[in-house]
Amino acid sequence: MSAWLINVAGFVTIGLIVWWFWLSRPKARRAEIERPIEIVVDDGVYSPARIEVPIGQPVTLRFIRKDPSPCAEKVVFDDFGISGDLPVGKPYDISFTPDKPGEHEFTCQMRMYRGSLVVRESS
Numbered sequence: 001m002s003a004w005l006i007n008v009a010g011f012v013t014i015g016l017i018v019w020w021f022w023l024s025r026p027k028a029r030r031a032e033i034e035r036p037i038e039i040v041v042d043d044g045v046y047s048p049a050r051i052e053v054p055i056g057q058p059v060t061l062r063f064i065r066k067d068p069s070p071c072a073e074k075v076v077f078d079d080f081g082i083s084g085d086l087p088v089g090k091p092y093d094i095s096f097t098p099d100k101p102g103e104h105e106f107t108c109q110m111r112m113y114r115g116s117l118v119v120r121e122s123s
């Protein structure tokens with residue numbers, strides 16, 4: 001009876017290990033993709049000004065605006081119909097899933113700040 005129980009416990013443990021690895025791996029990959037990409041807004045430029053992301057994967061862009069001038073207030077992703085009002089000195093996240101390949105400009109409202117989001121097609 002006790003040997004049977006030990007066997008069951010062994011199988012349960014193996015099952016848990018398999019389950020853990022199968023489930024934890026995709027999660028780890030996801031976490032990497034969803035890690036925010038930080039973009040500093042200061043002195044008339046976005047840094048970095050060019051960001052590459054894979055197509056069809058959720059992405060979070062974290063804007064950190066240091067420039068208090070009203071020029072830097074908005075960020076607009078024309079091609080995706082997304083815009084945001086950036087607070088000064090406080091991170092502001094824009095999360096979306098880029099579904100259009102190619103290079104997409106993002107700018108401030110007056111198009112003085114300019115950056116580009118490059119959406120790579122999966123190979």
Ligand SMILES: [Cu+2]
Nearest residue numbers: 071108110112
């Ligand atoms: Cu501007």
